[in-house]
Amino acid sequence: xxxxxxxxxPATATGGARIGIQGVSHWFGTAAAPLQVxxxxxxxxxxxxxxxxxxxSGCGKSTLLRLVAGLEPxxxxxxxxxxxxxxxxxxxxxxxxxxxxxxxWRSVRDNVALGLQARGVLKSQGHRVDEALQRVGLADFxxxxxxxxxxxxxxxxxxxxxxxxxxxxxxxxxxxxxxDSLTRIAMQSELVALWQRSGFSxxxxxxxxxxxxxxxxxxxxxxxxPARVVAELTVxxxxxxxxxxxxxxxxxxxxxRHLGLDASW
Numbered sequence: 001x002x003x004x005x006x007x008x009x010p011a012t013a014t015g016g017a018r019i020g021i022q023g024v025s026h027w028f029g030t031a032a033a034p035l036q037v038x039x040x041x042x043x044x045x046x047x048x049x050x051x052x053x054x055x056x057s058g059c060g061k062s063t064l065l066r067l068v069a070g071l072e073p074x075x076x077x078x079x080x081x082x083x084x085x086x087x088x089x090x091x092x093x094x095x096x097x098x099x100x101x102x103x104x105w106r107s108v109r110d111n112v113a114l115g116l117q118a119r120g121v122l123k124s125q126g127h128r129v130d131e132a133l134q135r136v137g138l139a140d141f142x143x144x145x146x147x148x149x150x151x152x153x154x155x156x157x158x159x160x161x162x163x164x165x166x167x168x169x170x171x172x173x174x175x176x177x178x179x180d181s182l183t184r185i186a187m188q189s190e191l192v193a194l195w196q197r198s199g200f201s202x203x204x205x206x207x208x209x210x211x212x213x214x215x216x217x218x219x220x221x222x223x224x225x226p227a228r229v230v231a232e233l234t235v236x237x238x239x240x241x242x243x244x245x246x247x248x249x250x251x252x253x254x255x256x257r258h259l260g261l262d263a264s265w
Contacts, residue, residue, distance in 0.1 A: 017093070021064075
């Protein structure tokens with residue numbers, strides 16, 4: 001059950017963050033057996049921009065998101081938000097994962113309220129929970145529990161939980177990857193609508209070429225591990241986009257060519 005027509009939302013007080021990634025390389029393992037996953041990545045996300053990362057499975061896309069979110073430090077290089085070094089997690093950068101990870105014993109409203117509760121501001125800012133639920137079209141389900149929701153609705157709760165903090169950057173790690181195809185298509189449109197109304201910057205990891213091109217202003221194509229930037233595609237189409245547009249077909253073929261998968265198209 002997905003409602004594609006979301007209600008209007010109040011504008012957020014903050015704009016999107018500018019994210020800088022300069023010469024970032026990263027290794028896992030030990031000094032005796034290092035495994036390089038990122039190789040000299042240079043990338044900038046402009047305030048309010050939607051950027052998608054596309055690349056082979058296991059190439060290091062999700063690792064790059066973790067570094068941008070401040071969940072771990074890069075081995076080499078520099079990551080910044082509005083010019084300041086990213087050294088730790090911050091409420092202005094919120095991660096939305098593939099699994100909604102809702103607490104089953106908490107209602108929808110209580111799940112969305114987690115961030116405000118953890119920061120000790122729920123009593124004074126509880127109205128933001130209701131606003132976030134309104135923005136994702138779930139105001140009528142505030143008292144429901146996760147087991148009563150469809151997959152798409154659960155992911156919208158996860159988005160509301162992120163939006164309640166008015167993030168300046170939304171870090172999206174394949175947030176629609178486990179949804180059925182029809183729900184996924186509807187959720188893509190909802191995600192674009194939320195981004196346009198809220199004004200945050202967005203950095204998305206996806207394996208879906210069509211999804212990247214439908215959502216993003218720019219698509220960054222990464223190589224196999226260790227990931228390097230091999231192409232940058234500007235999606236020069238206005239929103240809302242039509243999936244059958246010939247320009248999207250051209251960009252899809254170009255993306256697949258950089259991924260070595262164009263022979264079958």
